[in-house]
Amino acid sequence: MIYSRTLVNIRLKHNLTQEAFAKDLGYPTDYIIDLESNRQQASFEFVAALKDKYNLHNTPITESERAALMESLYNWKIIMDYGDMAKAAQLKPILEKSARASYSPSTINLYDLYAAGYYWVTSDMESYNKTMEALEQRSNEFSARHLYHYNRLMAARKYVENNYHEALQAFKTAEKLDKKSEWGGVGFYYGYGKCLSDMGYAARAIDYLRKAQHLGTWSKIYDGKPNRRFDIDIDCSLAGNLSKISRVDEALKILDRRVSIEMKRNNKKGIGLTYLGFGSVYLRAKDYDKAVDNFDMSFRYLDEYDEAFKTSLYRKALALIESDNIQDGLLYISRGLNMQTMGDIRRVLLEALNCSVSMDEPKSLEYLETVIMPKLLKYGQYMEVVKYFKLLSEFYSEKSNYVKALEYSNSALKIHEMLYEERVERGL
Numbered sequence: 001m002i003y004s005r006t007l008v009n010i011r012l013k014h015n016l017t018q019e020a021f022a023k024d025l026g027y028p029t030d031y032i033i034d035l036e037s038n039r040q041q042a043s044f045e046f047v048a049a050l051k052d053k054y055n056l057h058n059t060p061i062t063e064s065e066r067a068a069l070m071e072s073l074y075n076w077k078i079i080m081d082y083g084d085m086a087k088a089a090q091l092k093p094i095l096e097k098s099a100r101a102s103y104s105p106s107t108i109n110l111y112d113l114y115a116a117g118y119y120w121v122t123s124d125m126e127s128y129n130k131t132m133e134a135l136e137q138r139s140n141e142f143s144a145r146h147l148y149h150y151n152r153l154m155a156a157r158k159y160v161e162n163n164y165h166e167a168l169q170a171f172k173t174a175e176k177l178d179k180k181s182e183w184g185g186v187g188f189y190y191g192y193g194k195c196l197s198d199m200g201y202a203a204r205a206i207d208y209l210r211k212a213q214h215l216g217t218w219s220k221i222y223d224g225k226p227n228r229r230f231d232i233d234i235d236c237s238l239a240g241n242l243s244k245i246s247r248v249d250e251a252l253k254i255l256d257r258r259v260s261i262e263m264k265r266n267n268k269k270g271i272g273l274t275y276l277g278f279g280s281v282y283l284r285a286k287d288y289d290k291a292v293d294n295f296d297m298s299f300r301y302l303d304e305y306d307e308a309f310k311t312s313l314y315r316k317a318l319a320l321i322e323s324d325n326i327q328d329g330l331l332y333i334s335r336g337l338n339m340q341t342m343g344d345i346r347r348v349l350l351e352a353l354n355c356s357v358s359m360d361e362p363k364s365l366e367y368l369e370t371v372i373m374p375k376l377l378k379y380g381q382y383m384e385v386v387k388y389f390k391l392l393s394e395f396y397s398e399k400s401n402y403v404k405a406l407e408y409s410n411s412a413l414k415i416h417e418m419l420y421e422e423r424v425e426r427g428l
Contacts, residue, residue, distance in 0.1 A: 004035060005104070009103040010054065010103050013103065058101075059103070060102050085118075109138060109146050113150060145183060152174045159191060171188075193205045194237055197241050199383075202244040203245060209237055213235070213238060232262065235257075236258070239277050240281065242254070258277070272298045272308065275295070279294035283315055314332070316332050385412075386419070389408045
């Protein structure tokens with residue numbers, strides 16, 4: 001009826017010895033010792049006396065009360081996973097009060113892990129960082145479930161910091177802890193898939209994005225509706241990865257369905273993101289005219305200050321440069337540079353160099369060699385690094401600087417070997 005550890009925590013909270021605790025409640029000391037040693041279960045009468053003595057009538061201390069609280073916490077997590085943050089905000093203070101009063105470190109840890117996720121989604125980074133610091137100090141108390149959620153939070157954090165290697169390791173650790181796939185939700189599989197995608201593992205990324213799509217659209221629903229928190233991002237990312245492995249028709253089919261859904265919802269941002277997805281697929285398929293048309297469509301629906309708008313600018317620039325519309329491409333590069341965002345700027349600069357476009361070459365090369373390359377290597381973005389080294393080798397070859405050209409060609413070969421070894425090691 002009541003966990004032995006909970007009983008110990010209540011006693012310690014009131015600074016009582018077992019003898020004093022027994023005297024307070026009118027029970028023999030041996031009975032308290034047996035309860036705390038888990039040698040027998042507390043009677044209904046004892047629990048009633050305990051609640052009366054220490055005013056614990058609204059406190060979840062019995063097994064059934066704690067189970068009900070845990071169920072409420074799990075449901076809160078589902079509500080957040082499905083994007084109903086207004087309802088999550090209403091429940092938060094109620095659940096916090098119950099969890100803090102539960103005399104159960106395990107329950108408090110689980111609440112704090114879910115709360116850290118809440119702060120992350122609502123961009124309350126001060127509260128997020130404080131909560132994560134407190135959790136780290138208590139990590140020796142964590143169960144497998146706690147460790148799963150902690151690693152999931154760390155994976156999201158490392159991913160946002162572009163530290164893809166550590167993010168992938170945290171995702172893999174969380175997945176191993178969740179052996180029965182009971183805790184992994186839509187957001188977990190979407191984040192895992194995105195991380196794999198950004199590291200160049202398109203086929204593996206598709207597997208995880210499919211899981212996210214299944215959970216969000218078909219397998220689980222919230223209040224009778226599919227998950228809308230990640231659905232657009234999942235479809236666009238899935239389409240992008242399918243196009244990377246030349247499954248363009250399948251990618252376009254997914255986006256056709258998505259744009260139809262977003263138009264029915266009259267969701268301007270959703271429509272804009274989907275057209276950005278269309279443009280990206282056509283860009284990879286080297287159908288540059290259709291790519292430009294779809295990027296133009298995305299501009300109609302996306303806010304000018306949205307990161308996706310800036311991404312469309314750079315990708316349209318790439319499409320124009322690739323189709324030999326160099327001057328028009330430079331205009332979009334210039335417009336994007338003025339907005340001071342990274343987006344696809346590294347790729348655009350290199351494509352410009354590859355086309356022998358004069359765009360302040362010494363400054364661009366210095367930036368690429370001293371800033372971009374070390375960061376890409378540090379974060380394990382090997383495929384991009386290989387491409388950049390090859391482009392720089394070609395660039396220096398055209399400038400008749402064959403020593404530099406050979407240096408970058410050899411560097412590209414070394415990275416290729418490193419990438420191959422890593423993939424073999426990881427079974428990818």
